[in-house]
Amino acid sequence: MKILVVGKGGREHALIKTLHSSPSKPDLFCFPGSDSIFEIAGQTDATDLPTLIDWMVGEEVDLCIAGEESYLVKGEGLANLCAVNNIPCWGPNKNAAQLEASKNFAKEFMFRHDIPTGHSQLAHSYDQALAAINGQYPTVLKFDGLAAGKGVAVCPDADSAQAFLSEIFEEKRFGEGSLLVEEYLEGPEISIFAAVSGSQCFVFTPARDYKLIGEGDVGANTGGMGSVAGRKILDPELMEEIQEKIISTTITGMEQDNFSYRGFLYFGLMLTKDGPKVIEYNCRFGDPECQAVMPLVSGDFAKFCMGGAQGKLDSSLLEFSEDWSVCVILASHNYPAGSRSGDVIFGLDKLSDSTQLFHAGTRKNSAGEWETSGGRVLAVVAQGETRIEAVENAHKEASKITFDGAQRRTDIGILNF
Ligand code: AMP
């Protein structure tokens, strides 16, 4: 079985390592990939979506897996083009992928199908937005379009809201577009991942991520500084409520709207005092949650994804450990404000055999050493029978790796419990 994975980060490295250890022993390829991924997956000669499709057709690829979301909505859409060329794709079509690409599309979907979420109003101008906020702070403002993760502002007061409204409507920082003014929801966040194939759905181990750069959840938003995963992160009654009120209603809603969804669906939830509510959908696995969840998965992940892409989800192909798993990110100097490359990484050979290492922003230099290539650099992941054990293992292992300017939070898996 030939499988092509789309993406290049730590999430894709984790997905590819899990595919690599599948008993069906697939031939793996990755686009655009990275030096570390290319140690276990082949390269393509593609440069964009059309040439990638040509490459897959030429190589008779059996399955395309969308690790990251961007190609799902680019051009005619990765999954749509795969369908035209009879290549099974584990990732949704362009219409369904709007659940992630358009905040307003997702909200309208949730309202239509009675899926618990915060109330919201769409605004097309600065004044409309201000009227929708109606003096209620904190408020949440979301640009309705692709904004490279920078389109959401949680505003505690009028000054911060007006500053963001100016960026959107006056400076047009993200180009033309409208804005959702959303109710501020309070509570711990949780990430739920489901493999979805039409009306079939199978939920993976839930996780929590840590988005802010600083210890104690302070400072700038990042792509994620770590994560913790474990079945016991949610008590069974709450998981049942999420299954019933959110996951099932979403699957039924997608069926009613003829989405033909195939792929991972990520529910970003806020556990409010009025029950769990959806903050957002993503049409992919979370990063860095994937890096914590994947080491808990055994069985034939490759066959599982292939089945899902062909409309037959077979959860008996997989087994999930009851352990906890903690992922600690090492980020480059000055991230996320800036990003430095070229710092040589030391200590990779000191990790214990039971630790998993996933590369996000690394490359091999001319001397054959691993060095940073900016942003988030590495994910160090370890497990334990208890959360505390997993925390201790992951942090001990992460501390063995050093490079100039490395940033690492020491409260991953500890804070918010
Ligand atoms: P999003 O891009 O929609 O995931 O939003 C980014 C982050 O903003 C989320 O992970 C939350 O921490 C926060 N956020 C988004 N929507 C809300 C909301 N309605 N209430 C409170 N915080 C929110």
Ligand code: GLY
């Ligand atoms: N963990 C956040 C994300 O993947 O968007």
